Amino acid sequence: MNCSMKKEQVVNCQFSVWYPLFKKHTIKSLILPLPQNVIDYLLDDGTLVVSGGDHNTQQTNSSDSDAEEDIQWSDDETTTTVTAPEFPEFTSTVLEAINVLGGRAFPKLNWSAPRDANWIALNSSLQCQTLSDIFLLFKSSDFITHDLTQPFLRCSDHDTPDPVISYELVLRKWSELIPGGEFRCFVKENKLIGISPRDYTQYYHHISKQEEQLSQSIQEFFSQHIQYNFLDEDFVLDVYRDSWGKVWLIDINPFGEVTDSLLFTWEELTSGNSISGGQQDGDVAQQQEGPAFRYTTSEVTVQPSPCLSYRIPRDFVDLSTGEDAYKLIDFLKLKKSQQEEDEERGEQP
Ligand SMILES: Nc1ncnc2c1ncn2[C@@H]1O[C@H](COP(=O)(O)OP(=O)(O)OP(=O)(O)O)[C@@H](O)[C@H]1O
Ligand SMILES: [Mg+2]
Structure with a gap:
C-alpha cells in the first residue's frame, strides 16, 4: 500500500481553506x-x-x-x-x-x-x-x-x-456546468501528472477532437494559478472549461483513495512511475513531460453512471423491512x- 494520505491533507482540502486562496478562479x-x-x-x-x-x-x-x-x-x-x-x-x-x-x-x-x-x-x-x-x-x-x-x-x-x-x-x-467540460487533475509533488474527464462514463466527441487544446489549457491554468499556491504538494483538482475556453477551478480534493481516481488507479498515481498517456493501449511511447490525458474513446466503453447505485433510498429500504x-x-x-x-x-x- 503506497497510498498514505495524511489527516492534514484532508484538513487542507476543506472548502474554507482553499477558497480564499483561489477565489478569483472559482464560482x-x-x-x-x-x-x-x-x-x-x-x-x-x-x-x-x-x-x-x-x-x-x-x-x-x-x-x-x-x-x-x-x-x-x-x-x-x-x-x-x-x-x-x-x-x-x-x-x-x-x-x-x-x-x-x-x-x-x-x-x-x-x-x-x-x-x-x-x-x-x-x-x-x-x-x-x-x-x-x-x-x-x-x-x-x-x-x-x-x-x-x-x-x-x-x-x-x-x-x-x-x-x-x-x-x-x-x-x-448555481451554475449550469456542461458535464463534458469537467476534468479531474491529479497533482503529485506539485506536478500535474494525470487528467481525466469527470464524466468518464460517456463518450464525448469534442474531447477526442480537442484533446491537445484541452490538455494545453488545463496545464496553463494549473501552472499560472494553482501550482505552488496550495498548502500541499499532492492534491486533486477539479476544473471546468467553459464554452469560451476559459478554465475555472471547481474543487480541490485529497490525493488519496477517498477521491475517485476515475480513469486512473490510485496504484499507478502513487507508484512513483510516470504514467503513460494515451489510452492504456500498451503503446509505451512516453509523452514528453506533460500529464497523461485519458478519456473514453468510443460509445462501446460507456458505463452506467456511478451514482446509480445510491438510488435506492435508505429510507425506503428501512420501510421495506x-x-x-x-x-x-x-x-x-x-x-x-x-x-x-x-x-x-x-x-x-
Ligand atoms: N455551483 C455549482 N452549480 C451547479 N452545479 C455545480 C456547482 N458546483 C459543482 N456543480 C456540479 O456538481 C458536481 C459535484 O460538485 P463538487 O465537485 O463540488 O462535489 P464533491 O462532493 O466535492 O464531488 P467529489 O466527491 O467528486 O469530489 C460537479 O461535478 C458539478 O457538475
Ligand atoms: Mg470534491
Missing part, C-alpha cells in the same frame, strides 16, 4: 458556520421533517404565525408528538445568502456535495432555493454523513488525534409542503 460562494443543533439534526435519522417556514419570498413579517407545525400520530401504546425542528436564525442567514447568490445555490459541506441524493429532490437536481431543499438533500446523502462522521476514514496516520473540524455550509452560486414507517410519513409531508411552496411561488422555471 462565487458563501461559507456559513453550521450551528451544533443543525449538525445534530442532520445526523439524527429519526426524522426528515423540517418546518415549512422558510419560504424564500419577500415576506418580511417577523411573526412566527406560520412557523410551528406539529405532526402527530398515534403509536400502538403511546402517542408520540414530533415537532418539526426550528432554526429561525440559521434559516434567515441561509435565505439571505441564497439571495446574495442570485436565488439559486449549490450546497455542500466542508468537502462533499450531496451528489448521491439528487434523485430525491423534486427537481432532481442539487439546485436549492430554501433551507428545506438543502436539508432534504443533506439528510438523504451518504456523502454528507461521511463528512460529518468519518472525514479521516482512509488516512494513514491513525495514531495522531483527529483534527478538530468546524463544520460549515457552503453555498455556491418494516423498520420505520414514520419516515415515509415525514418524507411525504415534506414533499407536500415543498410542493405547496412552489405553487405559492408561482411556478417559476
